Amino acid sequence: MDFLRPATWEEALAAKAEHPTAVPIAGGTDVMVEINFDHRRPDVLLDLNRVVDLYEWEVGEETVRLGAAVPYTRVIEALGRELPGLALAARTVGSPQIRNRGSVGGNLGAASPAGDSHPPLLAAGAEVEAVSVRGTRLIPVEEFYTGVKRNALAPDELIRAVHIAKADGPQQFSKVGTRNAMVIAVCAFGLALHPATRTVRTGIGSAAPTPVRAGTAEEFLTAALEEEGLWDSGRTVPPSVARQFADLVAACASPIDDVRGSAAYRRHALRVMARRTLGWTWDEYLGNERSARCA
Amino acid sequence: MGVTRTPTPTTQGSETTGGIGESTLRPDGVLKTTGEFAYASDLWHEDMLWGHTLRSPHAHAEIVSLDVSRALAQPGVYAVLTYDDLPTDVRHYGLEIQDTPVLAHGRVRHHGEPVALVAADHPETARRAAAKIRVEYRQLPVVVDEATATAPDAPLIHEGRTDHHSGHVPHPNVVHRQPIVRGDADAAARRADVIVTGDYEVGMQDQAFLGPESGLAVPAEDGGVDLYIATQWLHADLRQIAPVLGLPEEKVRMTLSGVGGAFGGREDLSMQIHACLLALRTGKPVKMVYNRFESFFGHVHRHPATLHYEHGATRDGKITHMRCRIVLDGGAYASSSPAVVGNASSLSAGPYVIDDVDIEALALYTNNPPCGAMRGFGAVQACFAYEAQMDKLAAALGMDPVEFRRLNAMSQGAVMPTGQVVDSPAPVAELLRRVKAMPMPPEREWESAGGGVDVRALPGGLSNTTHGEGVVRGVGYAVGIKNVGFSEGFDDYSTARVRLEVIAGEPVATVHTAMAEVGQGGVTVHAQIARTELGVTQVTIDPADTRVGSAGSTSASRQTYVTGGAVRHTCQAVRERVLELGRAKLGTHHPAWATAELLLESGKVVTDDGEVLAGLAEVLGDEAIDIEREWRHRPTEPFDLRTGQGRGHVQYSFAAHRAVVDVDTELGLVKVVELACAQDVGKALNPLSVVGQIQGGTTQGLGLAVMEEILVSDRATVRNPSFTDYLIPTILDTPPIPVDVLELADDHAPYGLRGVGEAPTLSSTPAVVAAIRAATGLALRRVPVRPENLTGT
Amino acid sequence: MRVTFTVNGRRQEADDVWEGESLLYVLRERMGLPGSKNACEQGECGSCTVRLDGVPVCACLVAAGQVQDREVVTVEGLADFAKERDTGAAGPGTDPGAAQRWQPRPAGPATELSPVQQAFVDAGAVQCGFCTPGLLVAADELLERNAQPTDADIREALSGNLCRCTGYEKILDAVRLAAARTGTEA
Structure with missing residues (x-):
């Protein structure tokens, strides 16, 4: 095994071009588990800890360009206003120690359907900045996940950053696990209201081979909110609409039975989370929020 | 350089002085907070090798062929061992039944069963070598529950059983069965106004102690081996290890290393024999440390159970009778399944007065992971079921569940289903x-x-x-x-050695036992007992090892009772010796030496009136009193195999x-x-x-x-x-x-x-x-x- | 490969490090610092928690090569670290040779503990002690950030550290005690 320690982003790209099988490692919270348990023996480890660019973020007009290795802890502390959904999700990642090391870039690189940052990225709208010595491309996050633990990166590409749309309305994230902390998602759900475009977007985690948006549910709710004039009326979402939205979210999932939960439970839980997060975001939109305290 | 991080004596002196009844602090507490306390996985020896275990990926399979040549050829590998390399004819071990092969022989009976061992100069080298061992398996049908275990054509997990339970079990895939019959449940059921039944299940729990199985075996010049190990019972380990190695017990010297929790999961052997075999084969110290994945295969778990219960009660809330059948899944090897059956059956009625009972408990051999000791074994499974039944009964009677329990609660003098009279306080209602x-x-x-x-x-x-x-x-x-201590006629004793001497003018007691301190605080209590009994302040706790007699197991809630009892008993013998010395040296100085009840307090010999006769330093002089004693609790007896009666x-x-x-x-x-x-x-x-x-x-x-x-x-x-x-x-x-x-x-x-x-x-x-x-x-x-x-x- | 970094205030060097080794392995097996514990090696227990450039992390998930030229504080250095924080005086650090030859010594009044270490001993927060080093590093960092945490704050901060012996009650007591004592001194 080789261990490469590029000092700059350019060096990292060159190394990845030279060693396409190199496994990038930043927080190590996925890669090291696989090495410790002998599940993976990469030829080359490409350490990104010294590439400072990856630990920075820029808040732009429309988006936040979040460096691939910015730890979740920083997202929680610094980006709760711009990326509320992601910050909520970040707070549920692993443990404080894991949140100090793990990053959205790592979640994307691993592309586990259970990754906690996927639902809020899908719901907010995001693009992955994939870079190689050949150039840069922006991949819409929906297109980034290509299969269980597979993503759209070419062998010579590294994730430089994620461009995430700044919240233009309330966002929520909810995750079911069988423990009250330090738990991998049985399933998860992210919801973002986009009052600017009068749309809603969603993200489902751990209930399909890849993270997915609940497209039909989004279309239904977007249409229903419009038809009922709810964006302007200040009224609550009718229970029948919430119920149908929840049913559609559940229908968009294709979960399996595994050690963490049954497929039937996952669908059921998505339904409940969809209804609840819709209630919380809409309450917040109406200005009578009773939102969770971020201590 | 020899072994580093071996346990050394810990001394509590002036800063902690309390005797029994006081919340004195742990003698090992400071070392555990500075990171210096030496756990078994912290052991280190210059030139040590790392042992690694190759385990079966299948739950039940025949080993068709086994080829270790490629592993042996790998640079950095010092030894690869399989069943055929075992040095003697003793190739099985077990706590109660010696049914567990040291390494699989021709067949594996559960997922994760050890098949081969590797010693190499780095853990990664050992892992890579193990991956090169070629094992060809032919999978066999699996036995997973009572139906598959006792079916007419069920594969036998252990053929040709000759153990002491094999004669009375209804099927060779039943490890042990214990019925208990008392009174007449059928007749009592006819008096019941309500009858409730229930079927309950308890899943397989893991001890999940945080310190993984680990130890270091160091070959000795005399052909023996020194083993530093985290375990619950050094002497039971020794009894199982030495015959497999072909060594007399005195050549297998065991020392307890720091233990990161146990909860029953270290009652059975894990890597003890394996590390010794590799050390003796290579002539080098061998360290083995399981990782968390391996730890789940390295120890037994809590028995999963299915439990069927029937209770009846009269309208005024008195329980008439109880019938139950408890099936415990023991997995592939017996471990402590027989004792678990004994507990589950004898405690199946709970802390209630029920005169008419019909009880059956049994443990199965299956291809599931082996199950054995975990905190509360047998009783945990039963308690989940009978307490659910109590709530059901109370609901059926329209009574408050707590009041219903209180109405039927046992108290001192109650008779257990086994006929045993509870002869100490049983404040259940309180x-x-x-x-x-x-x-x-x-x-x-x-x-x-x-x-x-x-x-x-x-x-x-x-x-x-x-x-x-x-x-x-x-x-x-x-x-x-829950029962306390080892039951059913087991000779449950403990040994303590206590030394009293004067060092730098101050009396110091040294307590030496083989008790496994696994976190429970036994060492704290031993120091308290020594202070109380010997009137000293400074107490040194020697590391637990096999140079002193057995302390029995750190399980069954027994150590404070039994090893605590042994420390107290030995301290009392030391005290008698002090008084003898005092009488001999100073008896003529004061009549109270001959006539009064004498105590040791604050470093002095005092009368029960508080009069000081002499300082301990004066009495002892240069002499050290050093006594080793065994101590036993009251004997128990086995349960009758047919009726379950007995003071168990x-x-x-x-x-x-x-x-x-x-x-x-x-x-x-x-x-x-x-x-x-x-x-x-x-x-x-x-x-x-x-x-x-x-x-x-x-x-x-x-x-x-x-x-x-x-x-x-x-x-x-x-x-x-x-x-x-x-x-x-x-x-x-x-x-x-x-x-x-x-x-x-x-x-x-x-x-x-x-x-x-x-x-x-x-x-x-x-x-x-x-x-x-x-x-x-x-x-x-x-x-x-x-x-x-x-x-x- | 060779890895050089600062541990508990001292520059340390390890040679022949396999590239797949974790910081935890290097600390425990190469630097004579086994205080950080190897309970799960997958970031699910916190027993190996150390400070990496001041940040609490699981040492089992840091590749050894990643700590090149960085600073690590382990439980062995916690007392010095806390003292330095409180007084500004640098501690002596741990000598690698001495660490390798280390043998336990009888604990006595001479052993200097940080406030959180002392509180764990006093409150009965230590049983088997295997989780203790990681909890101490995490709790010390919590109190550094938040001198008067609520119970909920303590629970959230320590939710990455499993303990199997205590049921956590005495651990909460210990952190409350350390906070109270520090608050009284301040």
């Missing part, structure tokens, strides 16, 4: 009264003053699943009974819990809000440690109630051998645990004490589940309760 009387926790704690929601106080916690929606509170109660247990212990839970009834997520406990401990030798034991045991019961289970596939392979998928409670899952300690002395026990460790693990689980039932109205016949069970998915 414990229930106390736990019910504790103040209730506040409701809706998640609501903060500002109108926000603190998700940390809600079901789902940080995962942000509810802001109060669907949350319903429930309260549940349970009480349990030494002592009983009791705890009661009240659980308060908030359940998100829509998502099926549970937040345990509070878990109050009342327990009778006879005498709290160290109140701080007693409360710590109760809170820890309670939390393990909580884990079994709502999250902990080893999942096994239909091919009997383990599906979740990791801390990612085998979940134990975090600090956010564990509620405040207020504890009410009752001290009603057992006159038969040293200082009146009662074993503490296990009882709180019993009633915690059914109390939590009762509370969830109260919140949801669901029957919930299985633990752990999963979200699927609460949501009908």
Whole structure:
């Protein structure tokens, strides 16, 4: 095994071009588990800890360009206003120690359907900045996940950053696990209201081979909110609409039975989370929020 | 350079002085906070090799061929061992039945069974070499439950059994069966106004101690081996290790290294023999450390159980009778299954007066992971079922569940189903009264003053699943009974060596036992006993090793009772010797030497009136008193194999819990809000440690109630051998645990004490589940309760 | 490969490090600092928690090569670290040779503990002690950030550290005690 320690982003790209099988490692919270348990023996480890660019973020007009290795802890502390959904999700990642090391870039690189940052990225709208010595491309996050633990990166590409749309309305994230902390998602759900475009977007985690948006549910709710004039009326979402939205979210999932939960439970839980997060975001939109305290 | 990080004596001197009954601090506490306390996995030796175990990927398979040549050829590899390399004809071991092969021979019987060993100069070298061992398996049909185990054409897990249970079991795949019949259950059932039945299941729990199995074996010049190891019982290990190595026991010198928790999971051998074999073969020190994945295969688990119960009661709330059948899955090897059967059957009626019972408990051999000792064994499974039955009975009678229990609670003088009379306090009704009387926790704690929601106080916690929606509170109660000490006629003794001498003008007591300190605080108590009995301040605790006689196992809540009893007994012998010396040296100086009751206090010999006769330094001079003694509790007897009658247990212990839970009834997520406990401990030798034991045991019961289970596939392979998928409670899952300690002395026990460790693990689980039932109205016949069970998915 | 970094205030060097080794392995097996514990090696227990450039992390998930030229504080250095924080005086650090030859010594009044270490001993928060080093590093960092944490704060901060013995009650007591004592001194 080789261990490469590029000092700059350019060096990292060159190394990845030279060693396409190199496994990038930043927080190590996925890669090291696989090495410790002998599940993976990469030829080359490409350490990104010294590439400072990856630990920075820029808040732009429309988006936040979040460096691939910015730890979740920083997202929680610094980006709760711009990326509320992601910050909520970040707070549920692993443990404080894991949140100090793990990053959205790592979640994307691993592309586990259970990754906690996927639902809020899908719901907010995001693009992955994939870079190689050949150039840069922006991949819409929906297109980034290509299969269980597979993503759209070419062998010579590294994730430089994620461009995430700044919240233009309330966002929520909810995750079911069988423990009250330090738990991998049985399933998860992210919801973002986009009052600017009068749309809603969603993200489902751990209930399909890849993270997915609940497209039909989004279309239904977007249409229903419009038809009922709810964006302007200040009224609550009718229970029948919430119920149908929840049913559609559940229908968009294709979960399996595994050690963490049954497929039937996952669908059921998505339904409940969809209804609840819709209630919380809409309450917040109406200005009578009773939102969770971020201590 | 020799072994570093071997245990050394710890001395408590002037800063900690308390005797029994005081919350003195742990002698090893400081070292454990500085990181210097040496656990078995911390051992290090220059030139040491790393041992690695190749394990079976299948639960039941024939080993068609085994080729280690490629592994042996790898640079850095010093030895590769298989069954054929074992040095003697003794190639099996086991706690009660010697049915476990040191390495698989022709066949593997469970997932993860050790097949081959590698020693290499780096753990990665050993892993790579192990991966090069070619094993060809032919899979065999698996036996996974009672139906498959006792089917007419069932494959026999162990053919040609000759063990002492083989003659009386109904099928060779039954390890042991114990019926208990007392009174006439049929006749009593006819008097019942209500009869309730229930079928219950308990999943396979893991001890999940944090310090993985590890040890260091160092070959010695005399052809023997020194083994530094984390275990629960050095001498039982020794008895199993030495014959396999072909060495006399005195050439296998064992020293207890720091133990990172045990909870029953270190009663059986793990890597002890393996490390010794590799060390003797290579002539080099060999360290073995399991990782968490391997640890799930490296020790036995709590027996999963299916339990069928029938209870009857009269309209006025008196239980008429109980019938039950308890089937425990022992997995591929016996481990302590026979004792688990004994406990499950004899304690199956719970702490209640039931004159007419018909009980059967048995343990199976299957291809599931081997099961054996875990905190509260046998009693935990039964308690979950009989306490569910108590709630059902109370509901059927329209009675308050606590009042119903109190009405039927046993007390001193009660007769167990085994016919044994409970001859020490059994304050069951009082414990229930106390736990019910504790103040209730506040409701809706998640609501903060500002109108926000603190998700940390809600079901789902940080995962942000509810802001109060669907949350319903429930309260549940349970009480349990556990035996203390080894039962059924076992010669359960302990040995202590105590030395008293004057060092630098001050009397110092040194206590040497082979007791495995696994975290329970036995070493704290030994120092307290020595201070109380010998009137000294400074006490040195020598490391536990096999240079002193057996202390028995750190299990069955027995160590404070039995090894504590041995330390006390030996201290008393030392005291007699001091007084003899005093009389000989100074007897003519004061008549009280001959006439008064003499005590040792504050470093002096005093009369019972408090008059000082001499200082210990004066009496001892240069002489050191050094005495080793064995001590036994009252004998027990085996249960009759047909009727189950017999004085099988030494002592009983009791705890009661009240659980308060908030359940998100829509998502099926549970937040345990509070878990109050009342327990009778006879005498709290160290109140701080007693409360710590109760809170820890309670939390393990909580884990079994709502999250902990080893999942096994239909091919009997383990599906979740990791801390990612085998979940134990975090600090956010564990509620405040207020504890009410009752001290009603057992006159038969040293200082009146009662074993503490296990009882709180019993009633915690059914109390939590009762509370969830109260919140949801669901029957919930299985633990752990999963979200699927609460949501009908 | 060779890895050089600062541990508990001293520059340390390890040679022949396999590239797949974790910081935890290097600390425990190459630097004579086994205080950080190897309970799960997958970031699910917190027993190996150390400070990496001041940040609490699981040492089992940091590749050894990643700590090149960085600063690590382990439980062995916690007392010095806390003292330095409180007084500004640098501690002596741990000598690698001495660490390798280390043998336990009888604990006595001479052993200097940080406030959180002392509180764990006094409150009965230590049973088997295997989780203790990680909890101490995490709790010390919590109190550095938040001198008067609420119970909920303590629970959240320590939710990455599993304990199997205590039921956490005495651990909460210990952190409350350390906070109270520090608050009184301040």
